[in-house]
Amino acid sequence: MAGTVIGRTIVIDGELAGDEALVVHGTIKGKIEVRQRVEVAADGVVEAVIAAPQVTVHGTVVGDIFASERADLRPESQVIGNIRAPRVLIADGAAFKGSVDMGG
Amino acid sequence: MAIAQRQGAPKLGSEGISTVIGPEIQVVGRIEGSEELRIQGYVEGTIQLSEALIVEASGVVVADVRARDVVIAGIIVGDVLASGRVVLQAGARVVGNITAPRVSVAAGAALRGQVSMGDSGEDGPAEGSTGGRTSFGRWRGGGSASGGSSGGRAPARGVIPKITRTPSRSAAAPAVQRATARAQEREDAPGPRIPPRRFTREEPPVPASPADQHAQDEIDGDGDVGAEDELIEVSEDGTVTTSLGKKQAARPRLPVRGKHIVEHR
Numbered sequence: 001m002a003g004t005v006i007g008r009t010i011v012i013d014g015e016l017a018g019d020e021a022l023v024v025h026g027t028i029k030g031k032i033e034v035r036q037r038v039e040v041a042a043d044g045v046v047e048a049v050i051a052a053p054q055v056t057v058h059g060t061v062v063g064d065i066f067a068s069e070r071a072d073l074r075p076e077s078q079v080i081g082n083i084r085a086p087r088v089l090i091a092d093g094a095a096f097k098g099s100v101d102m103g104g
Numbered sequence: 105m106a107i108a109q110r111q112g113a114p115k116l117g118s119e120g121i122s123t124v125i126g127p128e129i130q131v132v133g134r135i136e137g138s139e140e141l142r143i144q145g146y147v148e149g150t151i152q153l154s155e156a157l158i159v160e161a162s163g164v165v166v167a168d169v170r171a172r173d174v175v176i177a178g179i180i181v182g183d184v185l186a187s188g189r190v191v192l193q194a195g196a197r198v199v200g201n202i203t204a205p206r207v208s209v210a211a212g213a214a215l216r217g218q219v220s221m222g223d224s225g226e227d228g229p230a231e232g233s234t235g236g237r238t239s240f241g242r243w244r245g246g247g248s249a250s251g252g253s254s255g256g257r258a259p260a261r262g263v264i265p266k267i268t269r270t271p272s273r274s275a276a277a278p279a280v281q282r283a284t285a286r287a288q289e290r291e292d293a294p295g296p297r298i299p300p301r302r303f304t305r306e307e308p309p310v311p312a313s314p315a316d317q318h319a320q321d322e323i324d325g326d327g328d329v330g331a332e333d334e335l336i337e338v339s340e341d342g343t344v345t346t347s348l349g350k351k352q353a354a355r356p357r358l359p360v361r362g363k364h365i366v367e368h369r
Contacts, residue, residue, distance in 0.1 A: 003126030007139045010123045014133010014149055020126040030133055 003036075008043055022052075024059070042076060055085075057094075064098075127162045141171075143178070156188075161195055174204070176213075183217075 003020035006012060010026035021036040024044035032038060032046065037054035040046050044059035051066040057077040065071050067085035075093030084101040122140055125131060129145040138154040143163035151157060153171040163178035173188040174180075176196040184190055186204035194212030201218040209215060 003124070004129045004145070005122065005124045007123035007137065007141075009139045010135065010137035010141065012131060012133060012135050014131060014135075016129065016131045016133075018126070018129035018145060020128035020145075022129070026123070026137065034129070 006044070040077075125163075159196075168200075 004018070004022045006022070006024045006026045006028060008025045012026070012028045013030060015031045015033070016022070016028060017031075017033045019035040021038075022032065022034050023039045023041060024046055025041045026043075027045045027047070029047045031049050031051075033051045036052065037056065038050055038052040039056045040059045040061055042058040045062075046060070047062045049063045049066070050061065053067060053069040054072070055065050055067045055070075056072040056074065057065075057079055058074045060078045062080045064081045065079070065083045065085070067083070069085070070087035070089065071083050071085040073079055073083075073088075073090045073094040073096055075091045077091075078095040080097045082098045082101065083096075086102060088100050088102055090096055123137065123142065125141070125143045125145045125147060127144040131145070131147045131149070133149045134152075135141065135147065135149065136152045140155045140158065141151070141153055142158045142160060143165060144160045145162070146164045146166075148166040151165065151167050151169045151171065155171065156173040156175065157169060157171040158175045159165050159178040159180060161177045165178070165180045166182060167180075168182045168185075169180060170185045172186060173190070174184050174186045175191045175193065176184075176198060177193040178195075179197045181199045183200045184198065184202045184204070186202075188204065189206035189208070190202050190204040192198060192207075192209040192213035192215060194210045196210070196213040196215075198213075198215045199217060201220070202215070203220045205222060207219050207221050
């Protein structure tokens, strides 16, 4: 199991940083900056800039995603914001509004 | 930790998710929620939960904390307000005031701050410093002081209705003034008998962020909380000693910053 889990009822308003995998079931507003993968679960809501090597979204993200390795928008995900990553996957069924920059 | 596990177990079963702030994670800001929160990393800001907060041995919390139960094995710098219980386990370090109906401090835990028990923890202490102080004062005052102040107020309440009931209001006006003045005097009278509370301590409950870091560093450094601060140490055999020790013995003993009162019911 991932190191850090933000549960369904948890709301964090601020900045989250560190060197650990992160799974978000709850709500984070502000900024996420971690050096391992970030997963926004289906019930997760992130209103924040996400900076991480790998970002996987099953839930909702409003904010920019900076992934140094890859950004993965799964079916059912909703993303509003810009994505910058060398590899971007947008699955069939994902809702996305924003720009994609794969220029590395 | 046994308590935490007991409380956590049913929740894990029903939801399959429990919130963990891992050891390598740093959160700066506000955390709210209605589930158990386990902190192994660093959290700065405020925490408000309707369930238990568990600060594990590696956890550092520089925040005002409000939760049902708070179980501490790590470090908290900030006020702790719990509606249930606060448990300081061995190795816990707390700098701040604790308000909860039940507070337990294990051998090997360190605490600097006020402890007030018997309070529900929900009627306000965390809001505004004055509110907290009167609340603390009420508990500190003990039977005689609180009895005195209520005794001073009760007759005053009795006098004023009686006067307003006099038939001729205009004629009674001077009498009212005199009587209210007397009532005022009576109400004021108990004042001097209650020694003014020595709340000269005016450090903010939680210092601003740079100072927070500083405070944390001090704790991390050698396990001592600041050179000039008093630290309660509960040693392994259960005796309570303070670290305001030899090196400061010559200094005139000021009213201790934050009286350490642990009242057991």
